[in-house]
Amino acid sequence: MSIQIIRPARTLQGSLTLPGDKSISHRYAMLAGLAEGTTRLSNFSTGADPHSSLACMEALGATIVKQDKTIEITGTAGAFRQPEHPLDCGNSGSTMRMLAGLIAPHPHTFTLIGDHSLTMRPMERIRKPLSRMGAEIHLTGGDGAVGGHAPMTIVGGPLTAIDFDTPIPSAQVKTAVLFAGLQANGTTSLTESVRTRDHSEQALKAFGATLTREGEKLSIPGHQKLKAIDATVPGDLSSAAFFLCAALLFPDSNLILDSLGMNPTRAALLDVITALGGKIKVLTVEEHHGELIGTIQVNTMPGGLKGIAIAGALSAQLIDELPVLAAIAPYTREGITIRDAKELRVKESDRIALVAKNLKAMGAEFTEYEDGLSIPGNQQLHGAQIDSGSDHRIAMAFSIAALRATGDTEIHGAEAAAISFPEFFTYLDTLCLR
Ligand SMILES: O=C(O)C1=C[C@@H](OP(=O)(O)O)[C@@H](O)[C@H](O)C1
Ligand SMILES: C=C(OP(=O)(O)O)C(=O)O
16 A cells, blocks of 8 residues: 655645546447447547447457557447456446446346455446346345445346336446447437536547437437547546546645546536636637537635535536545635535445544544535644545545645555556646645
């Protein structure tokens, strides 16, 4: 396990191009693997998770050529092969859940495995709709709080369209159903309880699929064929979140981020940054395959950080950014409250418990709830030993809290950052002035 030492900083300045978005990279990798022809993707995510998706595509018969951040994927033209070994999804919930929907219509038996963390995560949420469509899915366990989990076996075959109402807000569950519906008999419809990130809808259209939305109802006809694309993956806003929050901590910070993904279903963080007292200037914005890509400049307004209450749909839309928002909450004036975020307990770690443990280590006061945290403002944190719990977002979130603490902070298990953002510590060092 590696330890990274973070020293307090004086301010944060510079400009960055972020590596490609993790969510979009997964989807492009999977749809390219199913499509006919060779897809060329530049600025593909450098995180380990989307590379787990690529490895699964290779095991299913796609040909992958990697050259730095450019990836060429020659697809299977709709016919995945029987893999020789279990499909290893590593640490990636996105890979396991979305892949399940993609492969379930194929006439093979698939075993999906993952690391210790992924093996603890709930999979019943995708088993339910996919088995309603006719897939035979066996999960492990099922009695504990999490319910059935990996290893998962899928006995694939022809599927039938369903009408599905998503009980929990999850873009991964939505995607599993859409990817299965794309290849099923009939038209599959899906209504979301909360509108989650729409990268799958945009990606499906980019690869040539038909998909419609009427109000909150999405419909996808089955038996559709996909065609390869050329695309550039926008910079990852959830990775940018760490530097955006760091910029808020210092009065004279100045941060420019270019080629950044700004999909409106993903960009709630930009509104939160503004509400907290950050000033965001959008310098450019363009659209590519349905995704907005822009350049933004972030500064702080005089008067310090306000506070915010995050609840309801906003919690779902900000789900991956909540750990870093919680980590900077003590430095705000009014504090930050996060509710309706129970999902955080079943991510790569129990993120509510780990945020609480690490805030406490740094000397903060807070209240922990089953579905969130309330963290008062006007608190000075001190350097501490941070436990990442092998969770990338926890390792990075507390590196940001450390920038305004008194004394140095040790991030234990810092290597976890590579799951989504291997360059994180190098970029942080470049941007921080001490
Ligand atoms: O669809 C996606 O790419 C993701 C959806 C979210 O998970 P859920 O679908 O479980 O909410 C998020 O936490 C994850 O990092 C990526
Ligand atoms: C929850 C995350 O990813 P996944 O569900 O794909 O493991 C994340 O990146 O924070």
